[in-house]
Structure formats: C-alpha cells, structure tokens
Amino acid sequence: MSPTDPLEPPRPADGVGAVGQGVPLLTVRGLRKTFGANEVLRSVDLTVGRGQVLALIGQSGSGKTTVLRCLNGLEVGDAGTIGIVGTEHAVSIDLAAAPSRAGLASLRDRSAMVFQHYNLFPHMTVLENVLEGPVVVQRRPVAEATAEALAMLERVGLADKRDAYPFELSGGQQQRVGIVRALALRPDLLLFDEPTSALDPELVGDVLALIKELADEGWTMVVVTHELHFAREVADEVAFVDGGVIVEHGPPEQVLRAPREERTRQFLHRLLRPF
Amino acid sequence: MPVTSGSTWDLLVEALGPVALGAVAGTIPLALVSFAVGLVIALGVALMRLSRRGWLSGLARAYVSVVRGTPLLVQLFVIFYGLPSVGILVDPWPSAVIAFSINVGGYAAEVIRAAILSVPKGQWEAAYMIGMSRRLALRRVILPQAARVSVPPLSNTFISLVKDTSLASLILVTELFRRAQEVAAFSQEFMAVYLEAAVVYWIICLGLSAVQSRLEKRLDRHVAH
Ligand SMILES: Nc1ncnc2c1ncn2[C@@H]1O[C@H](COP(=O)(O)OP(=O)(O)OP(=O)(O)O)[C@@H](O)[C@H]1O
Numbered sequence: 001m002s003p004t005d006p007l008e009p010p011r012p013a014d015g016v017g018a019v020g021q022g023v024p025l026l027t028v029r030g031l032r033k034t035f036g037a038n039e040v041l042r043s044v045d046l047t048v049g050r051g052q053v054l055a056l057i058g059q060s061g062s063g064k065t066t067v068l069r070c071l072n073g074l075e076v077g078d079a080g081t082i083g084i085v086g087t088e089h090a091v092s093i094d095l096a097a098a099p100s101r102a103g104l105a106s107l108r109d110r111s112a113m114v115f116q117h118y119n120l121f122p123h124m125t126v127l128e129n130v131l132e133g134p135v136v137v138q139r140r141p142v143a144e145a146t147a148e149a150l151a152m153l154e155r156v157g158l159a160d161k162r163d164a165y166p167f168e169l170s171g172g173q174q175q176r177v178g179i180v181r182a183l184a185l186r187p188d189l190l191l192f193d194e195p196t197s198a199l200d201p202e203l204v205g206d207v208l209a210l211i212k213e214l215a216d217e218g219w220t221m222v223v224v225t226h227e228l229h230f231a232r233e234v235a236d237e238v239a240f241v242d243g244g245v246i247v248e249h250g251p252p253e254q255v256l257r258a259p260r261e262e263r264t265r266q267f268l269h270r271l272l273r274p275f
Numbered sequence: 276m277p278v279t280s281g282s283t284w285d286l287l288v289e290a291l292g293p294v295a296l297g298a299v300a301g302t303i304p305l306a307l308v309s310f311a312v313g314l315v316i317a318l319g320v321a322l323m324r325l326s327r328r329g330w331l332s333g334l335a336r337a338y339v340s341v342v343r344g345t346p347l348l349v350q351l352f353v354i355f356y357g358l359p360s361v362g363i364l365v366d367p368w369p370s371a372v373i374a375f376s377i378n379v380g381g382y383a384a385e386v387i388r389a390a391i392l393s394v395p396k397g398q399w400e401a402a403y404m405i406g407m408s409r410r411l412a413l414r415r416v417i418l419p420q421a422a423r424v425s426v427p428p429l430s431n432t433f434i435s436l437v438k439d440t441s442l443a444s445l446i447l448v449t450e451l452f453r454r455a456q457e458v459a460a461f462s463q464e465f466m467a468v469y470l471e472a473a474v475v476y477w478i479i480c481l482g483l484s485a486v487q488s489r490l491e492k493r494l495d496r497h498v499a500h
C-alpha cells in the first residue's frame with residue numbers, strides 16, 4: 001500500500017514506536033457516566049493497542065453505546081480519563097476536571113464513529129456526505145479530498161453511486177458510505193456501534209467483510225457487536241460489559257469459549273440459545 | 276376614476292385596471308417584503324427559543340405569545356395610529372410592513388422551531404461526529420432538512436398573509452382592496468366590485484398554491500416516498 005493511499009491507517013508519530021500489541025493508542029481509566037439517577041457506566045477501563053480491534057459485547061442497556069459516545073465526545077463522562085496517545089496529535093482528558101470544549105473537540109477529532117442507523121445526511125449525495133467532514137469542517141483542499149473520497153468509494157464498490165442520495169441506496173450501501181465518511185476524517189480510532197444490526201441478513205456479510213479488511217490493514221477500532229462470529233474472527237480482544245464495568249476481557253478464544261466469569265457465561269448462553 | 280358605461284359588466288372590465296394595479300403595486304410587494312423580513316425575524320426567534328439560555332428562550336416565547344394573542348388589525352392600528360401619539364410618525368407603507376413582518380415573525384417562528392425539532396437526533400450526532408460546531412451543524416445539516424419540512428406550513432402562512440394585507444387598506448395603503456373600495460364607492464356597485472376583488476385574491480392564491488406544490492416536489496427529490 002502506498003503512503004498516500006487514503007485507506008491506509010495513520011502511522012505512529014515519529015519516535016513513538018512500531019505498530020504492535022504493546023503500543024497503546026486508546027486508554028480509558030475509570031470512565032463514569034450517569035443519566036440522572038441511572039448510573040450507566042460505573043468505572044470502565046479500556047486499553048486498545050495501535051492497530052488492534054476491541055469488540056465490546058454485552059446486554060441491551062448495559063452501556064456499550066454510551067462508552068462509544070463518551071470516546072467520541074458526543075456524551076461527556078462524569079469522571080475518569082480518556083487518552084488517545086502515541087499519535088501526532090495525542091490528547092488526554094481528565095473528565096472529573098470539567099474538560100474544556102476545546103479538549104473535547106480534540107478528542108472527537110481523533111476518532112470517527114459509524115452509527116447503527118448510518119445517520120447519513122439525507123439532503124446530500126454520497127460524495128457530499130463523504131466530503132462534508134474533510135472539506136467543510138477540516139478545510140482541506142477540495143480537489144485532494146475529492147480524489148481521496150472517490151478512491152475510497154471505488155474501493156467499497158460505490159463509485160457509481162457518488163451522485164445518488166442516501167434514500168436511493170440499500171442499507172448495506174448506506175453503511176458502507178457511513179464507513180467511508182468516517183475514514184475520510186482521517187481519524188486515529190474508528191468506533192463502530194452495532195454497524196450491521198439494522199441491516200437485512202443478506203447485507204450483513206459485505207459490511208462485516210469491509211470492516212475486517214480495515215482491521216487487517218491496521219486500523220485501530222472499537223466495535224460494539226452482537227455478531228460473535230465476527231468478534232471471534234476479527235477482534236484481538238473482546239470485552240464484556242455489564243453493570244457499568246468491564247466484567248471480563250481477553251482474547252476472543254478465551255472470553256467467548258471459556259469465559260471466567262459467571263455473568264459472561266450466562267450472557268453468551270442466552271445469546272447463542274435465545275429460546 | 277370615470278365610470279361612463281351603465282352596464283355592470285363594463286364597470287367590472289374598467290375596474291379591473293385599478294384593482295390589478297392595486298395587486299401588483301400594493302398587495303404583492305407588501306406581502307413579499309413583509310414575508311421576507313418576517314422569515315428573518317422568525318429564524319432568529321426560533322433559534323432563541325431553542326437556546327439553552329433560559330432568558331433568551333423566555334424572551335422568544337413572550338414575543339410569540341404576544342403576536343399570536345393579539346389581533347393583527349390591532350397591531351396595525353397601534354403602529355399607524357398609536358405611535359404618533361407618542362411622537363413617532365410612521366407612513367402607511369412602512370407601518371404595514373412592520374406590522375405584517377412582526378406578525379409573520381411570530382407565526383413562522385413556531386413553524387421553524389417545530390421543523391428544527393423534527394430533524395432526527397442522529398443528524399445532530401453525525402454532524403458533531405464529523406467535527407462540526409453547533410452553529411455549523413445548524414447551517415449545513417439541520418436547517419436544510421428543517422426547510423424541507425417547513426415549506427408546506429410556511430406556504431400557508433404566506434397565503435394567509437396575502438389575504439391579510441387587505442387590512443392595510445384601513446391604514447390607507449393603496450393596495451388591491453383599497454382600490455376596490457374606491458371603485459365601489461364611486462360606482463355604488465358594491466356587490467359586483469367586491470366580488471371582483473375576491474376573485475382577484477383567489478387567483479393570486481391559486482397561483483401561489485401551484486408554486487407551493489412545485490417547490491415541495493423540488494425539495495422532496497432526495498427523500499424516499
Ligand atoms: N441520553 C440519555 N439519557 C438518559 N438515559 C440514557 C441516555 N442514553 C442512554 N441512556 C440509558 O443508559 C443505559 C445504557 O444505554 P446504552 O445505549 O449505552 O446501552 P447499549 O448497551 O448500547 O444497549 P443496546 O444493546 O440496546 O444498544 C440505558 O439504560 C439507557 O436507557
């Protein structure tokens with residue numbers, strides 16, 4: 001892959017070290033979030049190495065989406081620290097110390113999110129959706145950003161849809177545009193919130209295959225998913241969320257096949273045998 | 276104006292000139308200018324109303340409440356006949372534009388506010404996700420979608436406004452209805468002339484409805500049906 005390939009994940013900052021398990025990119029310590037009296041996240045700790053994929057699993061309402069939203073600054077945690085480190089634009093935020101708006105914005109700048117329901121902009125074409133971030137927000141040169149966007153659309157098989165509106169696309173196509181829109185921001189970290197759970201079953205495969213390709217290319221990701229096969233195949237680490245904490249985490253083989261915690265076992269049992 | 280012929284039909288043909296002139300030089304520009312100014316007021320008021328600052332949204336709420344809770348005719352009279360008694364003289368035309376703009380501002384603010392609130396939350400989130408500020412998200416993502424939703428109700432507001440401008444005849448603006456009144460008084464053919472005025476209003480509104488449905492189609496082109 002050439003260094004200018006738009007789909008290539010960002011490289012570590014000079015002198016920070018090589019890509020590998022041992023180099024953390026995302027560190028979360030003691031993340032806490034309450035909604036009124038509802039303590040959704042009690043104390044969440046996460047570490048994701050550069051180029052690693054973390055799968056977050058857990059019951060509905062356990063707070064998986066809330067974790068992602070806190071990482072992207074869509075929600076402001078009440079306490080804890082969030083750091084995206086070892087990159088050109090490292091950020092570290094102490095939420096208990098009432099982080100500044102600029103601090104949260106810089107955290108958001110380093111990550112990009114793919115939504116469960118795509119959330120494409122319906123009044124913009126596919127290409128406009130992708131360019132909105134790089135051109136309107138990041139103010140990068142239009143010609144360069146367009147060339148990059150078209151290359152990415154080509155790559156995901158949507159080059160011929162560049163002028164289509166979202167409603168003209170299938171769910172799978174919309175989600176691939178959602179992924180390209182996220183990549184176009186050139187983030188350090190990709191966040192996926194159940195990226196295939198709104199899709200018809202026959203469309204799930206393509207989207208998961210694309211995410212797997214990105215993982216293989218070395219993108220760092222946190223993926224909330226109920227697709228255990230996918231987690232097993234793609235994730236380097238699986239974390240099970242319950243009761244506002246990470247109950248158990250480890251390699252997929254261990255967490256999914258031989259969970260140490262009773263709660264994990266019950267959850268997997270229900271998921272695999274729902275009736 | 277001279278009315279020479281004895282037949283009602285001839286009178287109507289002759290009256291069409293001044294009545295149409297009243298529409299073209301009075302009613303239509305009055306409605307257009309007031310609507311344009313009113314929309315600007317409405318957007319400001321709607322955004323104030325959605326502000327997280329309590330005093331701003333309270334102020335906006337009070338404005339809407341006063342405008343909607345008082346008759347348009349009274350608003351017109353306060354500005355044209357009332358203000359001079361505190362030393363502020365406003366000519367008929369500007370008085371009418373001020374009153375109608377304030378009025379449209381109040382009604383359209385609620386339409387725009389509802390339209391902004393109707394845009395799904397996920398659109399705000401996607402806009403923030405790509406790094407937009409609240410202001411940029413509003414301008415690039417939320418308002419274009421809200422605009423589509425508000426076209427039908429705002430068109431109705433405009434059509435009502437066109438008819439309401441007939442009230443300006445009472446503060447001496449020479450628009451369609453004032454012209455009709457002049458012809459009617461001169462000829463004593465009240466029934467015929469006022470019906471003719473009604474028909475002209477109706478034709479204008481039919482035209483506006485046609486424009487409205489074309490506009491709605493255009494704005495709907497990126498939405499599934
Ligand atoms: N903005 C909010 N205001 C109030 N409560 C919220 C808000 N967002 C989430 N919650 C609550 O937080 C809890 C966790 O929600 P969250 O969406 O993070 O769960 P989840 O693990 O993603 O669930 P699912 O698998 O159904 O998507 C739920 O009880 C939810 O009702």
Ligand SMILES: [Mg+2]
Nearest residue numbers: 064065066193
């Ligand atoms: Mg969720």
